[in-house]
Amino acid sequence: MTKEEITQALKFLESLPEDRKLYYRFGRLLVEVKKEEAESLLKEALSSLEKEKNNQGGHAE
Amino acid sequence: MAEKKETVSMEELNRELRGYIAQIEALRAEIAVINETITEYRTIIKTLNTLKELGKGKNILIPVGSIAAIEAKIENPDKVVLDIGAGLSAELKLEEALGQIATQIATLEALRRTLEQAIVEAYEKTEELLEKTRALGQEEGKKSKK
Incomplete structure (x- = not known):
């Protein structure tokens, strides 16, 4: 998963009408989530990606 | 001395040549993956349109592994769940889904x-x-002839 992919998914999510069903993938399962849950999961993924990147940067130094 | 310089040049040329050949092979492999994906997406568009034509209530078989399938009914061919990336899938209207895939x-x-x-x-x-x-x-x- 890349930062760009997550940002695009968040953007797409914002443009979706409220009544649409959403599913988030956990392993092989697709779990139905609310829009806020989806947003929070994506933001969480984005933040752990950035943390990972910062850690790698720290090691490189 | 000059001869040694030419040998190095030839080696450099060959190394550079091998680099470009490897680059061409890598680009070709990437294009092959893109071609496969485009073919798959076009098949999805065809399938969704066919399901729409067949309409609600049509019996279909859902594969369960490679050698088994279970019967199901199309509930609503106007709704499609599409992977929008980053682990998220969203329910879209058929036209929206077709537009997304085309994009x-x-x-x-x-x-x-x-x-x-x-x-x-x-x-x-x-x-x-x-x-x-x-x-x-x-x-x-x-x-060398001289």
Whole structure:
């Protein structure tokens, strides 16, 4: 998963009408989530990606 | 001394040549993956349109592993759950889903054109280097005759 992919998914999510069903993938399962849950999961993924990147940067130094 | 310099040049040319050949192979492999994805997306568009034509209530078989399937009914062919990336899938209207897939195909086609252009440029560089290698080889041949 890349930062760009997550940002695009968040953007797409914002443009979706409220009544649409959403599913988030956990392993092989697709779990139905609310829009806020989806947003929070994506933001969480984005933040752990950035943390990972910062850690790698720290090691490189 | 001068001879040693030419040998190094020939080695450098060959190394550069191998680099461009590897680059062309990598670009070709990437284009093959893009082609497969575009074919798959076009099949999805065809399937969704066919399901829409067949309409609500039509019996279908859902594969369960590679050798088994269970019967199901199409509840609503106007609703499609589409993977929008980053682990998220969203329920879309058929037209929206078809539009999204078409956009993705267009993006992949643009990427393919860029990669094809990169291949053309790498080929040109390869030709240039081959020409230089040939010229250097001939020069070396002449010198060794003397």
